[in-house]
Each structure stands twice: as C-alpha cells, then as structure tokens.
Amino acid sequence: MKANNPNPSISCSLVHIVVYFFLATMMCFSTSSNFTGMDDSGYIFMDVLYFVVVTTLSVGYGDIHPRMTGSKLFTCLLVVLGHHILQSYIWGKLKAKFPHNLSELQRKIITGILALGAVLISIFGGMWGIYSLENGIIVNKKDYKLINATDSFYLSMMSLSTEGFGDFSFKTVRGRVFAV
DSSP states (O other): OOOOOSOHHHHHHHHHHHHHHHHHHHHHHHTGGGEESOOOSSOHHHHHHHHHHHHHTTOOOSSSEEOSHHHHHHHHHHHHHHHHHHHHHHHHHHHHHSOSSSOHHHHHHHHHHHHHHHHHHHHHHHHHHHHHHHTTOOSOTTSOOOOOHHHHHHHHHHHHTTOOOSSSOOOSHHHHHHHO
16 A cells, blocks of 8 residues: 655655755765865865755855865855755745645744744854854864854854855864754
8 A cells, every 4th residue: 555645745855855965975075185174184074064064055164165167166056956955845845834724914923933933043053052062172272262152153143144254164073063
C-alpha cells in the first residue's frame, strides 16, 4: 500500500536542498586550494561547509573567498541556486501549514507575531552562540580579540541582515559549526 504524502513539493524541495548542499560542499572541497582563508589545521571540511552555508544565505563574512575565475563563477552559482531552492522550500512549507479558515486580519496578526518572534529568537540566539562559542576557546590571547556583547550583537545583526562586512567573522571551529 502506497503512503500518501500530504505535500510532495515540500519533500521534493527538501531533497533538492540536501543534494544542493552535498554537491556544493563536495565541489568546494575538491577545489579548496582555489579559496583563500581555508584553515590548514585539519578542519578543511568544516571550513568548506561553513563557506557553502554562509555564501548560500548571502552572508559572506569575507574571511573565506574565491581567488580563481572558476571558483568565483561557482560562488555566484551557489548564491543564485541556493536562494531559489531555499525559498521554494520555505514558501511550500508555509503554504502547507498556514490555516485556511482564518480571516485576513487574523492572518496578518499571526504572521506579524511569528515574524517578530523569529527575528528576536534569531538575534538573541545568535548573540548567545557567538559570545559563548567564539570566546570559549582562546589559544593565544595576544593575537585574539575577545568578542564582547556589543560585538556579538553586531555580528548577529550583520548575519541576519546578510550584510557581512568582513570586519567580524567566525575564527574557531566551534563558531563556524554554530554559523552552519
């Protein structure tokens, strides 16, 4: 007996996301020498995954970037395809879950509350993660600047707004895992 999927487009989009991240990570991993800022300390796969995620979400902290023409074009492709695939998944999920029997005013109120809640959770969750994970492991205090609450708020906001000026980025493996 065949099970009915209530929304096959969501499942299809989720498969596309997984395939996209897998292929993008493998492609970047195989050409990691074409990128500057990759760590040579044995965590190259984490650096590649970090690069793929922050590039797909258009944050781009500037700490890892392509230096060859092919890598630059591939990075542009990551941004375009990544946005399309993620937006398709999110839009399909929202359409499937949103109650259809609400009035227009109720929909607007619920949408506003959910949006505000998501933003606040993202900002303060990001601040906590940045502050606790980036300051958690400091090997050489002379060459390493501690991140204070203001800097963690700033980095959280720049990440959420997808600005990423390059003045702050994740330096530790734990911080990059959090960013992913």
